[in-house]
Amino acid sequence: MGAGRQRAFRGSGWRSPRPGPEARWSALPRFAALPVGVVVIVQAVVLTVLSGRYGFHRDELYFVAAGKRPDWGYVDNPPITPWLARASTALFGETPMGLRVVATLLGMATVVVVALMAREFGGGRRAQLFTAVATALSTYVLAVTHMLATNTADTFLWSLVTFFGLRLLRTGDGRWWLAVGAAAGVGLANKWLVLLLLAGLGVGVAVAGPRRVFRTWWLAAGIGVAVVLAAPTVLWQASHGWPMLTVAGGISEDDGVENRVLFVPMQLVYLSPVLVPVWIAGLRRTLSDDRVRWARALTIAYPVVCVVLLALGGKPYYSVPLLLPQVALGAEPALAWLARVGTVARALTGVATAVCVAVSVLIGLPVLPATALGPVLAVNKEPGEQVGWPEFTDAVARAWASIPATERDTAVIVTSNYGEAGALEHYGPARGLPQPYSPHMSYADWGPPPDRLVGPVLLVGGHERDSPAAHLITGCRAVAKNRTVEGVDNDENGTLLSLCTLTEPWSTAWPKLRQFY
Template sequence: MGALPRFAALPIGIVVAGQAVVLTALSGRYGFHRDELYFVAAGRRPDWGYVDNPPITPWLARASTAVFGETPVGLRVVATLLGMATVVVVALIAREFGGGRGVQLFTAIATALSTYVLVVSHMLATNSADVLLWSVLALFALRLLRTGDGRWWLAIGAAAGLGLANKWLVLLLLSGLGVGVAVTGPRRVLRTRWLAAGVGIALVLAAPVVLWQASHGWPMLTVAGGISEDDGAGNRLLFVPMQLVLLSPVLVPVWIAGLVRPWREPGLRWARPLAVAYPVVCAELLVVGGKPYYSVPLLLPLVALGAEPALRWLGRGGTARRVLTGAAAAVCVAVSVLIGLPVVPAAALNGPLLAMNKEPGEQVGWPDFAGSVAGVWQRIPDTERDTAVILAGNYGEAGALERYGPELGLPQPYSPHMSYADWGPPPDRLVGPVLLVGRVRPDSPAARLITRCRLVAKHHNAAGVDNDEEGVPLSLCEPARPWSEAWPRLRRYY
């Protein structure tokens, strides 16, 4: 088997250095995302699991803020590093297919500028680590398939175990690759004792997370079931269109070339499991109603696989082809940057930008929100404030009040949403007014447990961004039951 081309360390280093500069320069704009506030709060309460995700992302949030400060810039250092590492790993995947300097550089640039990678590299999310772990797992699996060296099962097991400690979606990738190997080969990689050793490593690394979920009644499955029930139809309807735009429309021909290439080039027959894995993962997500972006990390190795034929096609064309392709690429890059990074003033987000990606809107106005809550809190009489409770409607609101509330004189907030429910309930001695953030549906259990609500104010962010907290009602209510009795009935998983 021939030697692989040299890794294009210098040009790819320049790409990731530019990526780091841009992401760092923009990381302080807008503010924390609601999920980031939740991860920061979860990181203050380290555990082997949480209701809606395994522990790695909250642990990363804890580490990043401890070293660099509890600010959006400090938190997002780790997201930037994960994005940089993803670019390097995908370039290494291109090298695995025999791609030389130009192919590796093209792959690195395409990865760094794709919409999905921009989004998850700008803000810390479970997907920030997930896209890297999928890419690492794909690299190790491809190395196993190419070389036939069973010892790569050890690395695959370690990557799979870490993936399971971050997000269980990695099971989709493993199942897709497994089906691919079973259908197309090379099946000899399954006939080795190293496979059992790799599985053992994965089980050891994932065991604490799985045991935590089992001991808490598998809450992540409850959350996933709720997502499928509430959003499954919409996810299925949008699934195919979103596959075409989540990376970038200009990259669609590239990853399609990646799907086709192993069937046309006998020397890449060993890579066919990757081409099979993508449709298998898509089919699984369509069945369960999973979100369209769940399969996007698998498109990056396909871009690496399709980069060489795409560049050959471009090189065979005349000037007109290259100019048109360059213009299309420039437009798509501009759109990706507008969608994925905070490059416009917050007040300009309303409209098409939020319609294409709502996440920037969820980074705007959290200090304003805490100020609105503080204004209502001050309306509670001094004699009642010591026994009053702030009850936030969701984990983002609770996280914002936990982060910004102390400087405004607010006490610890409570919320029955996701893992915040595990961090409650309020002590039963708190029998005073309830400052309720959000609405109580008349047919919900909360309507019988939080009563006599009167609307006091509505929150509006200074930028006028139409996000989930814009216009949220702030009410003063009364508890109808002791908190220890009411809390299990208030709990919400989604």
């Protein structure tokens, strides 16, 4: 970097007079639109080609069902992801490939935003390209952009909030609070975890500055934008007794210990082991490079978020979107290191990178036959949850056919979880099955079955002997057991199908059967 350009870049810091908007913008390198564009086009092609492999994930089946029942909220998540599912299937068809178009678009947008962060840190063409490739090929991004999940939109929205926040910190232009507020408001309408990001960045600015960004009325305006956008979702949750907090508490209680034990190791593998030195270099860079000292709040935000998640027993992947900006920060130091080291070190780095990319692809994308998923499921169980739903529905159809024809008009199918219900709702009509019911998550709100249905209960999945359902649904007789296609080990392999009897009307039994997790 030339001396004149270096002075211009430093002039955007907080110890020097702030230049005008044009000068601050000209201090940045040009956006590498062509190479980054090539990366996202290749990313789109790969994700699209593989989007029809295996089948729907159980969560996707749930989001498709929720999208058909549009609301301002659901028991376990705000509305954005179900709305995206509704839009994508309406435009491109209710198939895995049609649903996942929106996931692919979100993945592409994430790569572009993270590459823009590299530019924000002064990274030129090579640093932006490096960041784009690293982001697109990271295990976590591959996994969450292959399918539509709340994390798919969340990764993009966290990146967007962070990018706007970085623009605010670098330029000192308070108007960026409006963009931060808008992105945060949409983020709150998708998943409330964005509050962790805001808290982490807020603590970072309070500790490391530049604190002057808090001394502007634009902050209040940004908060106002976020509140307006998030208000319908918050009001829905309040009017329904804050069910998302109940779900979160159950997750922490059931999985909190495991999440805490795995938290640190999983931070090292979720993106890719080969990227660990890169994002660590990013964490260190704001402490050693005066050109990016304005971004120290970002360096502080990541450990703050991790500490909070450890205390709450949150899932290890919740903090991963905050590692992507660290990769953008570490791109220049990583490239500088590669330029300094010898041929042998570069060759070894290349081999390690190739191995890690291959592992990321195998774990994050459906490239293996279903019969070969065993080793992958030990690391990432999500591919297994995309296998066997049509065959599962066939098994339920056979069990339904075992009910005498004279009793089917008053019989009911009740599933133990939303994935089973979503599969039967999607695949069941073609097999002659009626509308399924489930007391799980938002499916509980979409019930109960009519009280006139007093016939046999086809119970999918069973219930615990000491559960509230034990005295409400009794006399269960197993009639079949589901086996997943080719023996893939997922949550539905071995699911029991039983014929049972209901002991009281559905209208009074349903609230007692409700399950939040």
